[in-house]
Amino acid sequence: MQGAHRSGVAQSSGSGVGRGGFRSRTGGLGEGGLQDREVCGGGLRQRGGQGRGLQGGGGWFRGGGYPDGGARGGAVQQQIEQGDGFQAHSGRGGGGGGVRDRGGRASSIQGSGSCWQMRLPTPSPSASSLSLNAAGDSVSRQQLPSASPADAAKSEASSCRRPVKFKEDEMLPSRPGVGTIGTPIMVEVNCWDYVVPDVLVSMYDITPTKLLSADGKQIEIKEEITGKFVKAIAEGKCEEVFHDGGRIFYSLGSLDGREGELLTFSEMISDPLGNDDLTIEYTAKKVGSVSTRLITDYLANRRSKTSELPQPAINMLDNLIKWVNKTRYPYFAKSAIFYTEAVRRRRENLFDIYRGFSLSFRPQWKCRLNIDMVHRAFFSSGNLADVIYAKYFDSVYDPSKWEHIKEEILSLRVEASHYKNGGKFVFAFGIILTGVAVEVIFIGALYKLYKKRFVVYGLSKNSAEREIIPDLNKSVAQYFKERYDIDLKYPQLPCVKTKKDREEYIPMELLEVMPFQNAREDPGVIAAAIIDCAAVRPTARFTTLREFIRDMDRRSRFISEFGLGFTNSDPIMVEARVLPRPSVRFSSGMTEPAKGSWNQRAFHLPVSGPLNCAIVIMVRSRADQINKFKQQLQITAKRFGVELQMEERSRRASIGDLPQQFKDFQEKKVNLAIFIINGNAEYPHIKRQGDLYNFMFTQCIKHATIGKPNVLNNLILKINAKMGGTNWLVNGLSERWKDKLMMVVGADVTHPGPTGSGRCFTKSVAAVVASISSDLMRYVAIVRQQDQMKEGKTTREEIDGMEGIFSDLLVTFGRRNNSLPDKVIFYRDGVSEGQFESVLRIELSAMQRACSNLRPDYEPGITFIVVQKRHHIRFNPLRRGAKNVLPGTVVDTVVTHHREFDFYLCSHEGIQGTSKPAHYHVLYDDNRWNADDLQQFTYGLCHAYMRCADSVSYPAPTYYSHLAAFRAREWLK
Template structure:
């Protein structure tokens, strides 16, 4: 394709279904939609405008539904007795028209979230038990468009999708959300969560895992279906705020970290037990309750207002006559504005239910979440069947009016089990994986590395490092690695620095190591023993210092009490590839078994973008792109990582034309130059796997990211015209598969589905490449957006399946193609480097913005050239 073409690229159409593999009968969590005669031929779309009485817009989240509920309840005649579905924002839908194209209503709501309370400037007559405040709102419904209901019939017939059909599906999804909102559920996009104790599971430290249900309509080859899935969200455990903080931080009340508490509590809703009123937390008082004062305006008997400075504690205990037992020595909850705070003693505040928890989880919470949220296939199927029955979609008035009825049976589909790829290891030996697994018992690595001149550092881990080193060397030599013993000294952290900041601990350890090494030289490799498996404060600063400043390959471990040979083998898998070796390769790599990849110079690229957690709006996103090296291998990769603006999904640094102001040529040119240096030729085929984008972004990926990659090729050589194939890999979807005759077992590794449940027009398929040992297997949904190379359906599916067996860190097939998995690892590892204290200080010193007002994005620290092309991310 000519990269200068201005025509908009669209996702490519399906070429046909694959034929390889053993057929298998499956069930999927899609329920067929049937259509009866609708009451009208059109959905009517209305714009919703909600303002205060003075005409100012209403911006509070969630209040729209309360206001429209009031309209539905009190204005049935004006609405022509019509049912409607409201999306909670600016869109409302009906089946058939409302009586007029413009309808206006006045709504009076009792304000249950009054922010006036103790600690403000109100007079004493209002006290703490101020009556609820009423507010007036104006609601305007304005006709916007008509959407043919017949689009549902087109979908049922599997006809080619169009924008009208997509619009109809959006309307149906709004109906589902409106249905759930009417049951007082917590809504998260197309998922709903009931406030029912049987769905809550505590995962510790003040956090609950709440099970709910995703429900959305999908257009498939088999027609329109309702996709229902079990889903989870995290919520704060309701109850007294003080108890939550003690549990959340694992401390007693006296030693609570109030700075952390302020961040955790911000924007959560509380109920004041003495008034039963609800508020949103805006912060904490700067002083404890006994010391925090405010200016109290009190009316005297003669009507004059007397200003008195009083503490919150004295106001409650002496004037309101409310006893305080625990609050005096703690900060107050602030529910007011920064310049007009409203303080409430913490012991009177309780967190209300159904509030999402968006902070990072601890190791303990993560472990519990995994253990308590998994469901075996039969358990999941039973829960989905119960959900379909309890939600009673076929009783929904709007669905009845548009003639939609939902079937009660799981949809039957046919899949295929692809042949398992064979592997080659050391000395030409073969490995034949079974059930997606293999091992290295009595086997050598395919390309063993050499480990000489290496050191061991120990950051206060309670273990026997000498025993670990001895067993590691023994195990490494058994796998064919040329592995010497390390320098005799194990550099153990000085106990006096154990509680110092992480960057200081790292600096002291490096000083100790460099001064203690023979001749003061650099080691070729460092084994770093940590006391914590994950979330170690030292990990990020250590990686930054060693990879960026020193350019030394390093492997961090956090050994448990029993270090066995299986654990050591897993460690050696990572060490070997980081030092340039390979653990196993596909047999077809040796035999050049995929001609379009292995007999034509081909580079395989994996792309991913990592974002900060939902509560971190100013943390830069991290884009990682990995590319294959040493063609015709498809098992060895290197990574390029860049920072970009927070929450931006498209990678904006793929190609930078050379100019006087840029020092970065762009990710793509760096990777292409690396490929040329390794193989001494330019790739003729470029295969791209992209993670993390939804269907709404497919056109952008094609017309922005792919276009930039094409431009990068032309910039390097305007006569060079490689062919591209681009594939999206999605894990975050809600389609699951179950064996029809063995519903308690997961589908076998290599199960592929490319018919009936797939898109009616676009080229997509589902693949369960891995063995689901826990819970229910989640397939990866692959979308082939672009294919200039000209793969047949079977060839492309075989390539994708094979790339699930080249992940060097494990001895199992992985769910996602290795290049994307590596991109995810590279982004995550460099993300820990960005969390180093000095970089965070740089971010805070810019106050989040540049002098021009744009969001400040600190640059990614550049890896030392000694490790830049290594698989440091493994």
């Protein structure tokens, strides 16, 4: 932190009113920086402590006061006003006078005595960094750095400079008792008590070494289909082994009764491609054994931790239960099994939705099997030509569409079955009895068809009837007619390129799309389709689960030899509690949410002053429709106390017009630009221009929604929050420590997806969001890129540079409140159980170093909580007529950890389908929360999300961190 104390406060990226970002250089965070523009109205404001200088005593910063470098009593005030350019005032004693820069060109500002220095470089389009307000809109910008090895070195060096007071006994603390506040209710939970006796299972790593066809020819074993051959080996051994879907075999004894660490085998297997039986040679290396006793020992040890979960034994049981159900559910993913038939086909979007079941053993208070119904979208299977035609119809013959089609099917796995093996001249005859006459009805060469699998590498430039094979001087269509006697039905379609390094084509209609491949459609479209298909109320959901239990194959040899079994065919029942509803406060009074929602009658603090607004239309629309929208938006805003001054004429623009539009906004001092868009294509371009290049607030709305009920109210909620107002306050959030300052933090890391829109990202994006107001309603965010993978090729969940990020957030809080927080409550999203300890050690240690580097004696109480949403625990309320559990339903017994401090909380209303509770697991707590206080505090934070007048499914800071990370991803598109 010495750089912050000596070099001064800030460095800005950009200049002038559309180019002014802000970056504070604290703790040597040259790459990370501070994004510090807060929610309250007109831009970024930073103040030095009144009457405090760098050498002042008793301040919250090391050495006292703010690092303004001036004489005692000096203050630094820096402000970027929306529409007002950049101002910097040195303050009394700072020397050098004040500077005001409106020019928008690169410049530097420096006060005397090196108290601070500012540089205003031109921002890079590829750079990205942001600070979000409570509405989730960006409020400052600078480069979004990638973490480098230097960051780790700095962090390590910092760690060596100052010891971290890491309390081992606070890691994964024991439950401080169960909660008692709330109305008791009974719920069913989709977990079944399961008997797991002690069984020892051997594990073997299978490696195919040679594959021979029926006539003795060696076949290449491609890595991508190795798993198919391993599965075929396992299926050939009947019920002697089961496997994990990869290369691991599990066996109740030694494999085939043979002892040894490395065994070799040669066996006949069924060809996964449906051809003749094959001979496969493979090695089986014994890699260890796993005992189910690990699970019973874990449950018996009252001091066992989540980090000590017997994951190998749990994985073995998960694989077993999926394997014995393979007949009815032949496709099983890592955590679920699926029916072979789709329940909903969306051929217009090139995907089908399949239903399946997730199966997972959970060591809770007992060993239980958690079963849930799941839905997943896969690329449409079937004939490739038919699949493509179902989306494009006759336009599929238009060559201008082929490039887009190519992008949609690139890397798809396909199968061809038109190949013939070498024929032999044989007699094949049928007998027709006409007295004693025998009639021969076939004499000739017989061929057996066989299959090949390919990957799509592209499309031909011409159709099958026009694409010429150079060596043969004939078209592809002619070749397949002469070689295979196939008359193409769609000769006008392009051919599929099946070799990466050479021009080898197969007509599209001769290829079948392999099933269960990831869908390529926009994630939003897929999510909407799945929600529509999977929206099943709890009663119907649990009925389906009971039917699955009855149909599950319990007669397997493995099940009987293991002695596994359900103790009851019904799911377990648990006593839950419905927490009291927190009230929300407006300027005109208070209200209590009903079923998680409230009527937003007024704002607690409307944004001050009139807002100059521009409407930009990026879609075909009628003028009267837009004018009506403008008028209704102004009326709605006025009802809430917000004055919108609209430009008389709406603007029309395309993506290419955006730079000029934003330049015009600056000249006309527009505060807010509202864009009416068609879909998602325009959004990243708008946000990139507004957030990164022009430092201006923008609001997007889809044209299809401008006439829908409640859209205007929701729009005004977002506008008021992002422009600096406060929509409401949640009563009682800070009741536990009324005399203490509390900072609530949310953090998340989003990773690039393997398919779809995520394929354009190569790095992960980490976002950390922190409250800066005592009412916990205003937040700032820091976002940065980091490498996705560790050296071991596993996904990295830990946040790089947490020390610098957290230091910046503390400094921002201190400037706002003239004091550092006494308590920090940290909600961490996206961490699995196996990552608990590594994430906690790295991130908590970094946070503690940031505190001690700010001030040697600064040790705030820190509570570190992981929020998990990707689980399959569901509740079914047993009260008559109930559709879903009520918001505020909490469960902290029976299905939770048997020792540690965790609970499930359903904080939102389930409008359709079955509500999914969030799982909260306390990893560290030196604030000594009790169960009731933490559960009520967490539930209250779920009402603090300013973008909708509803309680949301997890706390507002976690929501904001998720929003911030995805905004950064939009910038990077």
